[in-house]
Amino acid sequence: MTEFTGPTGPIRDVTTGMTVVDASGETVGTVDEVHLADAGAATGAGQSPDEPGGPVTWIADAFRAGSELNQQAQDQLTRVGYIRVDARGLFSGHRYVEPREIASVVGDQVQLSVAADQLLK
Template identity: 60%
Template sequence: MTEFAGPEGPIRDVVPGMSVVDAAGETVGTVEDVRMADSGAVEGTDPASKEPSNPIAWVAEAFSTDSGMSQEARERLARLGFVRVDGKGLFSGHCYVEPGQIASVAGDEVRLSVDGDQLLR
């Protein structure tokens, strides 16, 4: 069994309040929350459960029930970790960045390796 070594890559430097810019240079929004990977997250676990012993119970807090995001997508984000971005614009809502979609973190900016329309919503 592999021991979980904690967060790797640029996600470890992301903090709430940072600006998020996509690969095309367009502002996506502002970091609202950062959740690191959960080595105990298991496929098929109900992310809506509020049981404290559930290793991905905190995911339920991060996603609204009416977001339209599939359970599979929520479970994937629980396993990988994610950055929740408060989207730019009045009606844009939240989007979610996977650690592998972060190209760099410098100053107060998170630069993505993908366009904003490729993010989970």
């Protein structure tokens, strides 16, 4: 078994405030949260935070407001990491980008390898 070594790939260079652009070059929105992978994350029903306001609560709060994500998708994003995008225009609301969907990070821009309509919401 290999030991989890932390974030790899372009997600480690993403910060809040960056512009997110989809595979066709269209602006999706702005990064408003970065959550790095947590291979040992507590998931599923019946899990509760160790303390009020603890890490499990923070993660639950990140998905709660306006999210259409089912529990399985939330668990997956918690384990692999994600960036939450405050989308605008036709794609308004939050969109969630998995690390594998990030093609590159250059300057203050995150370039995706997928179309905006393929992102989780």
